[in-house]
Amino acid sequence: MLVHRWTSTCKAISTVDWNEQTKAEEWRAAWAQLCNRALEQYGHNQRIDHRSYERQGIDQIPTVHLGVAASAMEKRGIRTERGDLNREIEVTNQKLRQLKARIAKLQKWLKEEQENTEPPTLADYIQGILSRRAREGKSQVSQSIYNLKDAAKMLNFLQANNIMDMAGLDEKFKSMIGEQFDIQHKLKPIDRRLGTLKKHIEQAEIYFKYKGKKRLTEAEQILFTAAHDYLKGVMNGKTALPVKAWKAEYVQLTAERETLNRRYLALKGEVKEAEQIRRSVYNILRQEQREQQPRRAQDMER
Known part of the structure; x- marks a missing residue:
């Protein structure tokens, strides 16, 4: 004799929809509405919003929930x-x-x-x-x-810099590079002239130092003769040495050189920054062009 055993499992069937996940948004919105009514009733200006920062359009990073344990520790001054x-x-x-x-x-x-x-x-x-x-x-x-x-x-x-397009940006960058080269070009003759003036002044000081001295040692005589011959070549027949004018020109050129050097160093930093900006603009435009290509293709298909 065959005996059949029937087994069955119990399955809960919900007759209401209050526990469905799709209702979570409605419950949260209703809770926020009730809270805001209470806040308004008791004269508080604060309001709550059940939506995330992103959905509210707030560009802010949300903090994390501390929890009971961490919150209690923080209140006691213990960092978590x-x-x-x-x-x-x-x-x-x-x-x-x-x-x-x-x-x-x-x-x-x-x-x-x-x-x-x-x-x-x-x-x-x-x-x-x-x-x-x-x-x-x-x-x-x-x-x-x-x-x-x-x-x-x-x-x-x-x-x-009132830059209208990429051509203007390239032109601005080239002009900054050109200004750098222009400063270098101005510095070279100044450096040469400063070197020349320095030697003029040094030789003039040696000349005047030993000129009135009756007895010179062999080393002093060598220095005096060398200075005399040097200045004779410099003066080209003139007798009065313009030492005062040389020193004034030396001071003026030194100040000019310092001004150019400061501008060159500042421009060096500006050029580096401009190069980075130029590269960033190119990257943005290239990426925009790559993104536009699929969009144009989709528009053509439509």
Whole structure:
């Protein structure tokens, strides 16, 4: 005789939808609404928002949840790993706010310039690309800071020099290099003349030192004769030595040389910065061109 055993498993079937994951957004929104009503009722200006910073359009890095244990330790003055992380995030957020304020000033300036009838500049075009990329996605913390600093420096340079396009940027960079070579070209004759004047003055001092001396040692006589012969060749028949004029010219050329050297050193740093900006602009434009190609292909297919 065959005996069949029937087995069955119990399965809970929900008759309501309150526990579904899809309802989480509604519950969070309802909770935020209730909290805000209570805050308003008791005269508080603060409000809460159940949405993430990204969904709210806030360019800020959220802190991590401390938890009961870490929160208690922090209150007792004991530093925790999560507490240190939140402090670093706060410092980073502060830097981001400062840099965003600078960018906002630049954007305001660009908006005012766009109201003019003048054609858009290279800075306008770059600003448009950077703004679009910021809307499309976010970078990591360190990259965000670097990009904001780099963008501010880039836009300041393009605006300060009134650069309209890439040809203007290349021309500006070439002119800075040309100024460097021009300074070097000016320094060479100054250095040669300073060397000559130095020798004139040294030989004149030796000449006057031993000129009135009745008895000279052999070494002194050699120095005096060498100085006399040198100055005779320099003066070319003239008798009065213009030592005072030589010293005045030496002081003047030394000051001019120092001014040129300072400008050269400053320009060296400016050229290095301009080269980095130029490279960044090229990279942005190349990347923009690569991104535009698939879009154009899709438009053609449509």
